[in-house]
Amino acid sequence: MILEAVDIQLDIDGRTALRSQSVVCRPSVMTALVGPSGSGKTTLLNCLGLMQKPTSGQVLLEGVDTTSWGDARRRRFWRDHASFVLQDYGIMLEESVAFNVTMVSSLWGRRVGGDVQRMRRALAMTGLQAREDELAAHLSGGERQRLGIARSIYRDATVLLVDEPTASLDIANRDRVIELLQERARQGCTLVVASHDPVLIEACDVQHLVAAHDVAPVMAS
């Protein structure tokens, strides 16, 4: 699925959080959003994932303008296509590792629902096999990051939006996360990564610079 930002800008509370960005993110390509702290990488990632609506400009999915999409249509996009791995991992710490992959519990809520075989395959691919019954709170930062990726593998997401996946990881875990992301891209996923990590940025196919900008108040017209 092709995600495209066309000259988008986002103003929040009278300040510009993201200034005039255009970028095309394609399937099987890892696109890095790079730039100094506060330049708007996370904001651009959120706009591309339809989590935030730009103040001006367009976000296109497969060439279709999403500007007028309501909540139901955006939710369909998230359900059917997109997976997010966010800075706080998006992990439910008081739930089991298995639940965090499928996000489905059984009818009686005591067992994990969903496709158990597929869940186990996703955990094996991310090196978390045999951890399925543990609480997610017991996992390390690197393991939680991999758990977020396991969820996207389980969901077979065609779009994967990842915020700072290697921040605060040791070298071994960082390399492992990078390999997993590259594997997802090889399988056809449209992968967009906001990052400061030079090793991860170098591993991406495309580097998009989100230029720093001043945060002067937006002038009322």
Ligand SMILES: Nc1ncnc2c1ncn2[C@@H]1O[C@H](COP(=O)(O)OP(=O)(O)OP(=O)(O)O)[C@@H](O)[C@H]1O
């Ligand atoms: N909800 C918000 N309310 C007000 N300002 C915001 C909000 N979200 C982001 N901003 C501002 O928008 C700008 C861009 O923030 P963003 O988090 O996208 O930057 P970033 O490049 O991802 O930064 P970092 O590398 O430090 O994570 C910053 O000046 C930030 O303070």
